[in-house]
Amino acid sequence: MFRRFLTEPGLIGLDWAGFRDAQAPARRFATDGYLGDEDGRLIVEVDGESAAGLVSYSAGQYGAAGRHYEIGIALLPEWRGQGIGWRAQAMLTDYLFEHTVVQRVQAGTHPENAAEQKSLVKAGFQLEGVVRACEFRAGQWRDGYLYSRLRTDPAPTY
Template identity: 75%
Template sequence: MFRRFATEPGLIGLDWHGFRDAGAPARRFVVDGWLGEEDGRLIVEIEAERAAAGFVSYRSGLYGGVAKHWEIGIALLPHWRGRGIGWRAQAVLCDYLFCHTPAQRIQAGTHPENIAEQRSLEKAGFQLEGVVRACEFRAGAWRDGHLYSRLRDDPSPWERGPG
C-alpha cells in the first residue's frame, strides 16, 4: 500500500507531490517495520472486512529546541473515504501517542479546500489554530495550510462524543 501511495498520481488526493522511489517503503519496512522512534506508519484496517483502508503516520518535531510534539497524518484509499474511518483512526493514534510518550501536543495540517479532513480532525478532538501561509509547494505553487492541534489535556472524542 505504501508503494501505491508513492507511485499512483491522484491516489493520495491533494497530498500528491510527484513520483517517489517505489522501493523506499519496502526498504524502510526492513529497517524497523515502519515503527521508528521519531516517525512511523500504521495500516488502518477495517477488521470486519479484513481490508486495509489506508494508513496513519506520525513524526516528531521540536518547538524551541526542547518541546517535543507529534505531527500526524492520514491517507485513505478513495473508496474508504467519507465513512467515518479517518477521524476514528486519528483519534486512536492520538490516544496511543499520549499513552506511550510524554508529548503534550499533537498537531496535524490540512489543505484549506479539504473540508472533509477538517471535520475529521475536529471529530478526533483537534482544534483549529490558524492558517499557515505559503507552507507547502504543491501543483506548481506555494499553498496555505490549516494547522490543528490536540493537547494532552483536551477532552478525548470518546469522552465528549465526536463533534
Template identity: 75%
Template sequence: MDLRLRPFQQRDLDMLRRFATEPGLIGLDWSGFRDAEAPARRFAEDGYLSTVDGRDARLVVETPQETSAAGFVSWRVGPVSEHHWEIGIALLPECRGQGIGWRAQAMLCDYLFHHTPAQRIQAGTHPENAAEQKALEKAGFRLEGVIRAVEFRAGQWRDGWLYSRLRDDPSPLAGAG
C-alpha cells in the same frame, strides 16, 4: 465501528507502493512519482516504527470488513520540540467518507498520549480539504490558524491550516459508538 491500528506487515507494502506510484491516489498530497521499492527497504529497516532522523512512524488502519489495509496513520517529531508530534493520515479512496479517518486519528492521539510524554499533537491540512477539517474536529482537534505559504504543490506555494490537540483535551472516543 470496529477499527484498529497495527504495525505494518509485509502484505501491506503494496498499498504503500500504490501511494508512491499512482497519481492522485493520495489526493491533494500527491507530490510526484516516488521510488516504488522504498517502502520495502524502510519496512526491512525498522518496520515503520521509528521516528529517528526526522522519519515518520506509521501504523496500518484496519477495519474488520477489509481484507487488507484501509490506509495508514503517521507521526513524526513536531517542529518545536520532542514533546510534541505531528500526525497525518492516508486512506484509500474506497475507505473514505465512512468515519474511519476521524476515528483512526483520535485512536492515534490516544496511543501517543498513553505511550509518550507528548503534550501536544498537531496536524495540518489544506484549506480546500473540508472532509479532513471535519475529521480533525471530530477527532478532538482545534483550529489554530493559517500557516502562510507552507507547502509547494502543483507549481506554487500554498497556505495550510494548523490544528492541535493537547494532552488535557478530552478524547472524543470516550463517547464514540
C-alpha cells in the same frame, strides 16, 4: 499500500507530490517495521481484514523542550467519507499520548479539504490557524490549516 501512495498519481488526493522511489517503503519496513521514535506509519484496517489506508506520525520540536508529533492520514478513495479517518486519527493520537511524553499532537490540512477539517475536529483537534505559504503543490506555494490536540484536551468517544 505504502508503495501505492508513492506511485499512483491522484490516489493520495491533494498531497500527490510526484513519483517517488517505489522501493523506499520496503527498505524502511525491513529496518524497523515503520515504527521509529522519530516517525512511523501504520495501516488502517477495517474489520480486521481490509486495508483502508494509512496513518503516519513524525516528531517535531518547538524550543528546547517542546517535542511534539505531527500526524497524517491517507485513505483509499473507496473508504473515504465513512467515519474511518477521524477514528484512526483519534486512536493514533491516544496511542501517542499513552506511550510517549509529548504534550502536543498536531495535524495540517489544506484549506479546500473540508472533510479532513471536520474529521480532525471530531478526533478532538482544535484549529489553531493558517500557516501561510507552507506547501509547494501543483506549481505554487499554498497555505495550510494547523490543528492540534493537547494531552489535557478531552479525548473523543469512538
